[in-house]
Structure formats: C-alpha cells, structure tokens
Amino acid sequence: MHPNPKPSPTIRHITFDCTGEPYELAHFGAEFMDHPISDIDKPGDDEVLVELPDGAPGLLFVRVEEAKTTKNRIHFDLGPTGRTRAEEVERAVSLGAHVLTDRTLPNGRGWVVMADPEGNEFCIERGELG
Known part of the structure; x- marks a missing residue:
C-alpha cells in the first residue's frame, strides 16, 4: 500500500434505508455486530447509528418512504x-x-x-x- 498525497474522502457511514422503525433495524444490526447503538439515538428517531470500533464506518439506519423493490447492488x-x-x-x-x-x-x-x-x-x- 502506498501513501496517497491527494486528499480523498473517507467512508463515515454505511447507510440502510428503513421503511419501518429505524431503531428496530438498528437493534438488529447492533445485536448482530455486537456493538452498541449510539447513546443519543432512541426509538422514534428518523436516523439511528450503530457505532463500530477502531474508526470503522458506523452503520446508519434511516427512515425512508419507498420500499425496497429489487436486489441490493452492494x-x-x-x-x-x-x-x-x-x-x-x-x-x-x-x-x-x-x-x-x-x-x-x-x-x-x-x-x-x-x-x-x-x-x-x-x-x-x-x-x-x-
């Protein structure tokens, strides 16, 4: 791996769209990954973050209106x-x-x-x- 002298973006969050309650899906993510939901997030919030360790991108669960209709591309x-x-x-x-x-x-x-x-x-x- 070689250093990149140019500024580049970093991945801060991996975001999951939720048509239901983001806190519930975040709870699944937190339990599965064995890491906590952010202390500032609570049921009913439109965005809920699962914090991962060591600078890894967090898992962000966001309420959306439209349902998933096809296979994930990523x-x-x-x-x-x-x-x-x-x-x-x-x-x-x-x-x-x-x-x-x-x-x-x-x-x-x-x-x-x-x-x-x-x-x-x-x-x-x-x-x-x-």
Whole structure:
C-alpha cells in the first residue's frame, strides 16, 4: 500500500434505508455486530447509528418512504469470528434475519445469502472455525 498525497474522502457511514422503525433495524444490526447503538439515538428517531470500533464506518439506519423493490447492488460479506458459518447463520436467524440462498459447497467453501428484517441482503462466508 502506498501513501496517497491527494486528499480523498473517507467512508463515515454505511447507510440502510428503513421503511419501518429505524431503531428496530438498528437493534438488529447492533445485536448482530455486537456493538452498541449510539447513546443519543432512541426509538422514534428518523436516523439511528450503530457505532463500530477502531474508526470503522458506523452503520446508519434511516427512515425512508419507498420500499425496497429489487436486489441490493452492494452488500456485506461477513466472516464469522469465534463461530462457524452455521452458528453465525443460526444466530442471525434468531435475531430476525432469514436465509435466501445457501451456496455452501461440499468442500466447505461458499457462503449463505441472508436478508435482515427489512430485506437488505448480506452474506455469511466461511470463518476460521468453518
């Protein structure tokens, strides 16, 4: 990696549109990512932030009027830490997500395509524990 002498933007937030209650979807995100909702955000707010550590972009949940109508063009690929892929999928389901497609291969590679309670897709890949 080489230094870039030109000023460049930084990613401050990754934003999720919510037709329902942003605080509820933020609660899902906070539980799934094991990080807190911002202390200043509360139920009923139009914007709710999940704070991630070490300068990582926060997850911002914003109320919108229009519903999602097609597949996401960008999504997260998440790798489990301290859990297997199957355990992470089970945990996500227990928090309100659902499995869209299981693309796990016989050799253990691959991923599981999931959707959060608002239908935003994300994938869970194989982690160091399988």
